[in-house]
Amino acid sequence: MSNISYYSAEGLQKLKDELHFLEHQERPRISEAIAEARDKGDLSENAEYHAAKEQQSMIEYKIVQLKNTLANARIIDESQLDNSKALIRSKVKIKNLTLNKEMSFLLVADAEADLAGGKLSVNSPIGKGILGKKLGDIIDIAVPNGKFQVEILEISR
Numbered sequence: 001m002s003n004i005s006y007y008s009a010e011g012l013q014k015l016k017d018e019l020h021f022l023e024h025q026e027r028p029r030i031s032e033a034i035a036e037a038r039d040k041g042d043l044s045e046n047a048e049y050h051a052a053k054e055q056q057s058m059i060e061y062k063i064v065q066l067k068n069t070l071a072n073a074r075i076i077d078e079s080q081l082d083n084s085k086a087l088i089r090s091k092v093k094i095k096n097l098t099l100n101k102e103m104s105f106l107l108v109a110d111a112e113a114d115l116a117g118g119k120l121s122v123n124s125p126i127g128k129g130i131l132g133k134k135l136g137d138i139i140d141i142a143v144p145n146g147k148f149q150v151e152i153l154e155i156s157r
Helices: 009-038 047-071 125-130
Strands: 005-007 073-075 091-096 101-108 119-121 138-143 146-156
Touching (some): 005 009, 047 073, 091 125, 119 125, 125 138, 125 146
Parallel strands (some): 005 073
Antiparallel strands (some): 091 146, 138 146
């Protein structure tokens, strides 16, 4: 089953750039490191060789992940979104009613999430809780350390 994710054009380009970097710079670099380590002799006791092979495995895994993500990625047309609901690419201002504290963030796909930059994943507990909700809705949100209530104060694009 495919897992479609929606991205901004900028977010999708970042994923493509990362894939290009891994395939065209990191993969050749690690292949050279493996060849150099192999030339040093006995592979069974060659720590450099084993470290390079492990790094190669991690790079190849990341490349496969990125390719799968890109295969299921779609650019979202923000002009077609309903502004009355909190959807992906919505700028949302909420008030934590438990702490009486306001927060603002942009709802984004997992790969674009950056809490310090004000970008919250739609798959995070808070993102899931407010996704599809309307202005003024009060929602109970379950997080690992308990539950709290939030009120949606503002939704914009």
